[in-house]
Amino acid sequence: MSKNPDAFTRLINALKILPNVGPKSAQRMAYQLLQHNRDGAQELSEALQHALKQVHHCERCNTFCEGTLCDICADSSRDPRRLMIVHMPADVSGMEAANCHDGLYFVLMGQVNPVQGMDLSHIALDKLVARLQNSEVEEIIIATNFTAEGDATAYVLAELFKNLPYKVSRLARGIPLGGELEYVDAGTLAQAVYERRMLKE
Amino acid sequence: MSKNPDAFTRLINALKILPNVGPKSAQRMAYQLLQHNRDGAQELSEALQHALKQVHHCERCNTFCEGTLCDICADSSRDPRRLMIVHMPADVSGMEAANCHDGLYFVLMGQVNPVQGMDLSHIALDKLVARLQNSEVEEIIIATNFTAEGDATAYVLAELFKNLPYKVSRLARGIPLGGELEYVDAGTLAQAVYERRMLKE
Ligand SMILES: [Zn+2]
Ligand SMILES: [Zn+2]
Numbered sequence: 001m002s003k004n005p006d007a008f009t010r011l012i013n014a015l016k017i018l019p020n021v022g023p024k025s026a027q028r029m030a031y032q033l034l035q036h037n038r039d040g041a042q043e044l045s046e047a048l049q050h051a052l053k054q055v056h057h058c059e060r061c062n063t064f065c066e067g068t069l070c071d072i073c074a075d076s077s078r079d080p081r082r083l084m085i086v087h088m089p090a091d092v093s094g095m096e097a098a099n100c101h102d103g104l105y106f107v108l109m110g111q112v113n114p115v116q117g118m119d120l121s122h123i124a125l126d127k128l129v130a131r132l133q134n135s136e137v138e139e140i141i142i143a144t145n146f147t148a149e150g151d152a153t154a155y156v157l158a159e160l161f162k163n164l165p166y167k168v169s170r171l172a173r174g175i176p177l178g179g180e181l182e183y184v185d186a187g188t189l190a191q192a193v194y195e196r197r198m199l200k201e
Numbered sequence: 202m203s204k205n206p207d208a209f210t211r212l213i214n215a216l217k218i219l220p221n222v223g224p225k226s227a228q229r230m231a232y233q234l235l236q237h238n239r240d241g242a243q244e245l246s247e248a249l250q251h252a253l254k255q256v257h258h259c260e261r262c263n264t265f266c267e268g269t270l271c272d273i274c275a276d277s278s279r280d281p282r283r284l285m286i287v288h289m290p291a292d293v294s295g296m297e298a299a300n301c302h303d304g305l306y307f308v309l310m311g312q313v314n315p316v317q318g319m320d321l322s323h324i325a326l327d328k329l330v331a332r333l334q335n336s337e338v339e340e341i342i343i344a345t346n347f348t349a350e351g352d353a354t355a356y357v358l359a360e361l362f363k364n365l366p367y368k369v370s371r372l373a374r375g376i377p378l379g380g381e382l383e384y385v386d387a388g389t390l391a392q393a394v395y396e397r398r399m400l401k402e
Binding site: 015017018029030049050052055064090 | 206207208209211212214215216218219220221225226228229230231232233234235236238239241242243244245246247248249250251252253254255256265266267271289290291294310311384
């Protein structure tokens with residue numbers, strides 16, 4: 001049936017690895033790139049290479065970063081006593097846009113999946129524990145999503161901190177149920193930080 | 202606000218050139234690639250390079266192709282008397298899957314936009330005229346979309362063929378109004394070919 005040339009088919013297959021991109025979208029994207037935006041295709045290819053080479057994890061907070069420390073960790077005006085734990089870099093961006101947290105972050109770069117047996121290998125727990133050693137952190141704000149994965153991750157974190165000397169809170173449930181942080185507006189995000197529920201004083 | 206490293210931001214911007222990918226999706230894609238699928242990112246980068254280098258246009262039908270002629274144009278069992286004109290390669294794939302056209306194709310690689318002044322520079326009209334010179338074509342089947350752009354393109358084509366010695370038809374309007382060919386099932390596509398309306402005998 002389809003008589004697409006091999007290089008075109010390979011590109012379609014490569015595009016299908018993108019989240020929420022099915023066969024039809026991938027075919028449309030490949031056509032769009034090759035027919036109407038070859039400069040864009042070239043730039044995307046190079047941006048991928050550049051990012052693969054340059055982007056690694058911040059030594060302190062685990063977010064994406066090009067140097068040793070990210071801008072936020074390197075900013076001495078941030079309050080080192082409050083550490084907010086989030087799922088991914090987009091959550092840091094959203095929180096910064098809401099302008100309601102002047103502390104630091106830790107980015108788990110993953111969530112616990114309660115359906116798949118609470119596997120902890122997808123979240124950077126070891127790095128988090130190391131981050132807390134000899135730190136000035138007094139309060140930990142768990143800012144995971146209000147989804148099954150986010151709740152499971154919050155549970156794992158709360159257990160981890162149970163016998164450690166931190167105040168521990170979680171974002172107020174002002175965020176709509178089932179909502180993911182990156183789709184919530186700045187005002188709602190700020191509200192949820194101000195009204196965070198204390199889990200442990 | 203957002204403290205994304207430059208290489209990450211560059212990748213997000215590069216991903217935004219993809220059709221239907223906004224800032225949020227692009228951010229999510231970049232995160233997914235760098236955190237969970239670096240092999241996929243590498244493959245996507247290489248597939249883009251390979252496609253940019255290898256894929257050009259079939260000399261006869263103008264579709265994407267790696268050699269001089271595409272598989273369909275090179276297939277001597279196809280009937281050279283019937284030429285179907287479509288918008289893009291995905292439409293050829295869909296038509297082949299419907300298994301209702303044993304002739305050849307011509308791929309315009311674009312559509313006329315009636316809102317933006319019927320600019321003809323986006324469709325390969327010159328190449329189509331050259332294709333028809335000294336050809337065995339007797340009937341032309343216009344298989345453009347049933348959208349404003351597809352209708353405008355069909356109009357331009359019908360005008361072009363008005364004084365030329367071809368039978369000219371357009372797909373039957375069995376395809377739902379506003380529908381685009383690549384989203385139509387094979388049965389409906391076949392129906393639309395069998396019931397094509399003659400525009401000129
Ligand atoms: Zn950092
Ligand atoms: Zn061809």
